[in-house]
Amino acid sequence: MNRTKIEWTHYTWNPVTGCLNTCWYCYVRRMEEKYGYSRLPQFHEDRLQAPRTARPGSRILVCSTADLFAPWIPDEWITRVREVVLTRSDVTFQFLTKFPERYARWGWPWYCWLGTTVESPEHVDRLEALARLPNLRFVSFEPLLDDVAPGLQAGMMAQLKWIIIGAITGGRREAYLPHRTWITGLIEVADRAGTSVFLKDNLRRLWNGPLRQEYPEPLYPGRLSRLEESALCDIPHTVSNHKEGEDGQIFE
C-alpha cells in the first residue's frame, strides 16, 4: 500500500490490478505503454493484508488501477478483499466502480464509502444502483466530459453525500478541459441538495480562486436508521515497489 498524490485519499491499495474496460481516456493504458503495466486482471495475494497496518483514521482508495466490481472480477476476489476490510473499522475504505449494481451482492460496513464514476449524461443511470445502498454514497465526475447536471433527475443528488469533479489527466488534457458551466451546474445542484463538493487540483487551470475541497460527514452506526443498520453487515471492532503516474495514480 502506498501514499498517493490523489488529493481526496491517503493511500491506494491494489490487491487487484488490471482493467478490461475500454475508456478512451484511460491513464492505465498510458502506463501500460510507458511501464509495461498489464491490463489483465490479477489478484495479488502478497498485497492483501496491507491495510492491517494502516494508520487509524486514514482513507484508503481500493483498487486505483482496476474496477473491482466489473463483471470479469471473480466473486472470490471481492470476498477476500472484503474479509480484510472487515478487520479495520477505524479506517475509511473508498471504492469506485462503473458497475455499482454489483455492490449489493455483499454487505459493506458503514466505514466503506461506495462510489461510481459518471463522465457524461449517458452514465447517469449508474446513480440508481447506488441509491439502494445504505453506505455513504459518492460520485466521481472525473473526467467530466460533458454537461451532466441537466440530466440529473430530481432527488438524484440528494442521495449522495459527496461529489468529486475533475478533468482528464495526461497529454490530451487541454483538448478536453470541462466547460466551467458544466462544473458550476453540478455545484449548484449539489448545494441545493447539501452534498459536499471536491474539486480536483487539475481544474485550477480554469478556476479562479480557491478550489472547494470538502469532505462528507462520515456515517456512524448510531446515526443510521434501523433499516439502514440492518442492511449493513456485522462488523468485528477492532500499507512495495511502485511507479507513480500522472495525477498521483499508483502502479504497483
Ligand code: SF4
Ligand atoms: S475503468 Fe479506469 S482503469 Fe479501467 S479502462 Fe477505464 S479509466 Fe482505465
